[in-house]
Amino acid sequence: MSRIGVFICHCGENIGRTVDCEAVTEALKDHPGVAFTEDYKYMCSDPGQQLVKKAIEDNDLTGVVVAACSPHMHEKTFRRACDQAGLNKYMCEMANIREHCSWIHEDRGEATEKAVDITRTIVEKVKHNQPLESIHIPVTKRALVIGGGIAGIQAALDIADGGHEVVLVEKEASIGGHMSQLSETFPTLDCSQCILTPRMVEAYQHPNIKLHTWSEVEKVDGYIGNFTVKIRKKARSVNEDLCNGCGDCQEACPAKRIPSEFEAGLGNRTAIYVPFPQAVPNIPVLDRQNCTLFKGRRKGLAKDACGKCKEACLKDAIDYDAEDTFIEEEIGAIVVATGFQLYSIGREQPEGLKGYGEYGYGEVPDVIDGLQFERLASASGPTAGAILRPSDGKEPKTVVFVHCVGSRDSEKGISYCSKICCMYNAKHAMLYKHKVHDGRAVAFYMDIRAAGKGYDEFSRRAIEEDGAEYIRGRVSRIFRDGDVVKVWGYDTLSQEQVVIDADMVVLATAMRPQDGVRELAQKLSVSTDEHGFINEAHPKLRPVETNTAGVFVAGACQAPRDIPDAVAMASATGAKVLSLFSADELEREPAVAIVNENTCIGCMNCAKVCAYGAIEQREICTVDGHVCGHVAYVNPGVCQGCGTCQAVCLSKSVELQTFTDEQIFSEINALCYWE
Amino acid sequence: MSEVREVARKLLTDGTVRVIVGWEDARRGARPVFVTDPADTERLIFDTRCVHNLVTYLNPRRDNVAELGKIGLVVKGCDAKAVAGLLREAQLTRDDVVLIGVRCGGVLEEAELPKAASLSPENVAPRCYGCDNREPELVDHLLGESQPEPPRPVMTIDERVAALDAQPLEERWAFWTEQFSKCVRCYACRQVCPLCVCERCVAEKSRPQWIEAPPHPRGNLSWNITRALHLAGRCVDCGECERFCPVGIPLSLVNRKLQHIVAERYGYTVSDDPESPAPIGDYRLDDKQEFIK
Numbered sequence: 001m002s003r004i005g006v007f008i009c010h011c012g013e014n015i016g017r018t019v020d021c022e023a024v025t026e027a028l029k030d031h032p033g034v035a036f037t038e039d040y041k042y043m044c045s046d047p048g049q050q051l052v053k054k055a056i057e058d059n060d061l062t063g064v065v066v067a068a069c070s071p072h073m074h075e076k077t078f079r080r081a082c083d084q085a086g087l088n089k090y091m092c093e094m095a096n097i098r099e100h101c102s103w104i105h106e107d108r109g110e111a112t113e114k115a116v117d118i119t120r121t122i123v124e125k126v127k128h129n130q131p132l133e134s135i136h137i138p139v140t141k142r143a144l145v146i147g148g149g150i151a152g153i154q155a156a157l158d159i160a161d162g163g164h165e166v167v168l169v170e171k172e173a174s175i176g177g178h179m180s181q182l183s184e185t186f187p188t189l190d191c192s193q194c195i196l197t198p199r200m201v202e203a204y205q206h207p208n209i210k211l212h213t214w215s216e217v218e219k220v221d222g223y224i225g226n227f228t229v230k231i232r233k234k235a236r237s238v239n240e241d242l243c244n245g246c247g248d249c250q251e252a253c254p255a256k257r258i259p260s261e262f263e264a265g266l267g268n269r270t271a272i273y274v275p276f277p278q279a280v281p282n283i284p285v286l287d288r289q290n291c292t293l294f295k296g297r298r299k300g301l302a303k304d305a306c307g308k309c310k311e312a313c314l315k316d317a318i319d320y321d322a323e324d325t326f327i328e329e330e331i332g333a334i335v336v337a338t339g340f341q342l343y344s345i346g347r348e349q350p351e352g353l354k355g356y357g358e359y360g361y362g363e364v365p366d367v368i369d370g371l372q373f374e375r376l377a378s379a380s381g382p383t384a385g386a387i388l389r390p391s392d393g394k395e396p397k398t399v400v401f402v403h404c405v406g407s408r409d410s411e412k413g414i415s416y417c418s419k420i421c422c423m424y425n426a427k428h429a430m431l432y433k434h435k436v437h438d439g440r441a442v443a444f445y446m447d448i449r450a451a452g453k454g455y456d457e458f459s460r461r462a463i464e465e466d467g468a469e470y471i472r473g474r475v476s477r478i479f480r481d482g483d484v485v486k487v488w489g490y491d492t493l494s495q496e497q498v499v500i501d502a503d504m505v506v507l508a509t510a511m512r513p514q515d516g517v518r519e520l521a522q523k524l525s526v527s528t529d530e531h532g533f534i535n536e537a538h539p540k541l542r543p544v545e546t547n548t549a550g551v552f553v554a555g556a557c558q559a560p561r562d563i564p565d566a567v568a569m570a571s572a573t574g575a576k577v578l579s580l581f582s583a584d585e586l587e588r589e590p591a592v593a594i595v596n597e598n599t600c601i602g603c604m605n606c607a608k609v610c611a612y613g614a615i616e617q618r619e620i621c622t623v624d625g626h627v628c629g630h631v632a633y634v635n636p637g638v639c640q641g642c643g644t645c646q647a648v649c650l651s652k653s654v655e656l657q658t659f660t661d662e663q664i665f666s667e668i669n670a671l672c673y674w675e
Numbered sequence: 676m677s678e679v680r681e682v683a684r685k686l687l688t689d690g691t692v693r694v695i696v697g698w699e700d701a702r703r704g705a706r707p708v709f710v711t712d713p714a715d716t717e718r719l720i721f722d723t724r725c726v727h728n729l730v731t732y733l734n735p736r737r738d739n740v741a742e743l744g745k746i747g748l749v750v751k752g753c754d755a756k757a758v759a760g761l762l763r764e765a766q767l768t769r770d771d772v773v774l775i776g777v778r779c780g781g782v783l784e785e786a787e788l789p790k791a792a793s794l795s796p797e798n799v800a801p802r803c804y805g806c807d808n809r810e811p812e813l814v815d816h817l818l819g820e821s822q823p824e825p826p827r828p829v830m831t832i833d834e835r836v837a838a839l840d841a842q843p844l845e846e847r848w849a850f851w852t853e854q855f856s857k858c859v860r861c862y863a864c865r866q867v868c869p870l871c872v873c874e875r876c877v878a879e880k881s882r883p884q885w886i887e888a889p890p891h892p893r894g895n896l897s898w899n900i901t902r903a904l905h906l907a908g909r910c911v912d913c914g915e916c917e918r919f920c921p922v923g924i925p926l927s928l929v930n931r932k933l934q935h936i937v938a939e940r941y942g943y944t945v946s947d948d949p950e951s952p953a954p955i956g957d958y959r960l961d962d963k964q965e966f967i968k
Binding site for chain 1: 735736764765766872873874875876877880882883885905952955956957958960
């Protein structure tokens with residue numbers, strides 16, 4: 001006979017406000033199999049835990065139900081307490097009467113009834129719990145960092161400095177990410193390249209960092225401490241070992257008018273190119289889409305139409321027949337740092353976003369986005385740092401900056417604040433005024449959000465010292481009128497229409513997650529929010545972890561982040577990874593699937609749907625060793641306990657320990673029985 | 676059907692197979708036959724009365740059939756889909772069986788007739804209408820002449836499903852409650868199904884007992900819904916469950932409805948290609964997941 005202790009927590013006011021905890025205690029007191037009940041203000045506190053421990057010892061309890069918060073929150077806490085009191089920790093379960101009950105209901109009577117039902121179902125479950133042992137698995141002390149922007153570089157450096165190998169994968173030809181495109185950085189106006197490029201070189205030369213640029217993660221198998229990652233090294237057409245980065249190939253390339261991604265379309269590059277002079281590694285890639293030779297091959301020309309770069313290369317490093325190659329890496333922890341992209345100002349909009357037709361969909365050449373302005377202001381940019389407008393190369397005398405283009409506009413598909421725009425607009429206004437002394441900088445803003453060390457002072461400086469004009473209001477229309485760009489807006493403070501004849505307009509477009517992040521998230525089994533940002537495990541207490549153990553998240557792929565945030569997050573993931581690597585073995589919960597070999601028919605549907613590759617076919621033999629069939633076998637070290645196999649098993653031969661059919665059935669019955 | 680007899684005789688004589696499973700003409704009409712002696716191949720027939728899905732004898736847990744040795748099986752298109760189903764779920768390897776395929780122009784609703792009848796809207800098995808596999812590809816031998824399409828039955832299964840779908844929820848519920856209340860839990864539907872191959876059926880599981888055993892309405896509902904769901908994306912529409920049901924539950928309507936849902940949700944239609952992954956044994960990055968909020 002079960003002797004179960006039921007402990008009801010008020011969680012301060014969190015539960016007690018809506019649920020009558022004494023009534024729940026009273027209702028459970030005479031429930032069959034319940035030997036002890038008690039309620040307490042904060043069960044997770046030290047006195048609360050002592051109460052649980054004492055009750056186990058005094059009443060010889062065989063199981064414990066803590067009716068409190070989500071198991072995500074405190075299951076570990078109470079299981080540890082049970083373990084200390086000598087009760088197998090897997091005999092302890094949480095009944096979630098907070099997130100599932102008190103937080104979402106208002107009526108005290110009904111909420112109390114529901115809390116009783118929830119607690120009863122878990123009591124019935126615990127009656128079928130079995131004492132289990134934790135699983136111990138080895139850890140591969142090697143990390144994978146996906147994305148070589150500032151966040152990825154920082155995470156890789158921290159882990160590598162901690163003494164562990166890091167594989168850094170970057171999909172572009174160079175590491176550096178968006179930060180390498182920036183001119184100067186707020187709030188100190190130090191040069192972005194000057195602070196970033198040394199880090200890039202450090203990452204490249206670090207003995208513990210293995211860098212794969214022009215590469216993408218193809219497939220991820222395994223689980224925390226034991227991932228196998230397949231990396232696609234896209235055909236670079238340049239042998240990385242032979243190339244010495246002399247640049248002769250770029251000189252020779254006849255296709256010179258391809259819009260440069262690094263210059264945000266404001267400059268040109270060749271078909272074989274290094275994205276920017278400070279690129280790391282300084283090895284070009286051949287853009288086959290725009291290459292004359294490959295264009296010819298696609299047309300089916302018998303003879304190659306070009307070959308100038310190969311002729312120019314003294315190292316014979318160029319290989320037109322190179323193909324994508326794949327490498328496999330054994331990895332223990334993964335940091336996702338795939339960064340962001342900007343909301344497009346063009347006509348083409350991804351699904352769910354409406355774009356800004358009223359701003360001319362970016363068809364007015366002198367309407368540019370923030371990143372393009374960065375390139376104009378950058379000493380290494382297409383204008384060598386002179387602010388010249390794209391249409392005619394003249395110096396603009398009036399520049400309008402528009403905040404919140406895309407951001408905070410759920411009508412257009414994005415409800416969130418992109419966080420960095422207020423600051424970079426102030427910076428842009430400042431940089432502009434520093435370079436064009438007689439120029440006029442006008443900013444249309446909704447609110448100025450400058451929370452951060454030195455941030456508000458910085459944006460005040462743009463207004464007070466550099467004379468940027470800030471107009472609180474939105475812009476309704478932007479269009480070309482002869483030589484000028486007409487900006488129609490509304491000043492909500494003076495309640496007047498504003499029309500400005502601008503020479504150039506800079507749109508502070510929203511930050512969005514990179515394309516392909518959803519696919520990557522699926523490969524990693526992590527979730528994304530409705531915008532495609534990767535979800536953290538807990539917004540406050542686990543901000544750099546994801547719901548998949550061993551996968552961490554840093555930088556703007558999780559939410560809009562500025563550089564200090566991204567770097568702080570990256571270092572946090574570094575600390576998480578290093579603490580994971582500090583032990584040789586990991587302890588895992590025994591929530592794994594078990595196959596009943598007596599009833600399994602070996603249809604192997606479970607193996608086909610297992611996202612972790614944990615299931616294999618195993619032959620079974622008769623007593624005299626004669627093979628008589630096959631069944632499924634679940635490798636407990638690999639199984640993550642997701643239960644998908646259990647769901648597809650028609651013969652009901654797979655069960656998840658800690659969620660067996662009998663446990664779930666008893667829970668359902670508990671709801672039906674005591675009506 | 677001299678071609679079938681000839682191939683069967685050859686397979687038995689040269690020892691390729693030890694038994695041919697096909698149809699014969701018996702006192703009450705067409706019925707399955709197991710031929711082990713080449714001389715007996717003369718008994719084999721194939722005509723519109725050959726409605727049985729003989730793939731049910733390939734169930735690896737039917738020991739007495741397996742003991743006879745390697746099987747040569749005569750299959751129609753729908754039967755071949757069932758073989759593909761077994762291959763897909765590793766219940767069989769392709770070398771375990773020689774498939775003698777017959778070109779099929781549809782079969783009768785009823786096997787127990789003294790002689791073959793030509794098909795008409797009144798007597799044709801409704802499932803044959805619109806069949807997409809009248810010349811199976813999975814087979815080792817494809818025999819017979821090309822056949823005309825089966826006639827359109829008086830009311831097609833799709834029309835019957837649509838008529839039910841058009842009813843309000845309460846009426847549909849009443850209809851099925853009524854139908855399932857007739858069930859006597861003889862499990863003939865399961866025993867005859869070529870794809871119900873579990874060692875221990877979930878209906879017989881007792882700890883916990885998901886499906887209550889006695890033939891009362893609640894247990895009947897559990898059983899019939901479970902049976903249907905277990906065949907979603909697997910059912911080959913051979914119609915044997917409905918034909919064998921002693922109380923006349925229109926199981927083909929349930930099966931067909933599920934086929935529609937599977938086609939709509941997963942873009943999947945059951946075929947005789949064993950390499951095409953059935954939805955239950957498939958995991959795709961683009962699987963619909965709008966139900967995850």
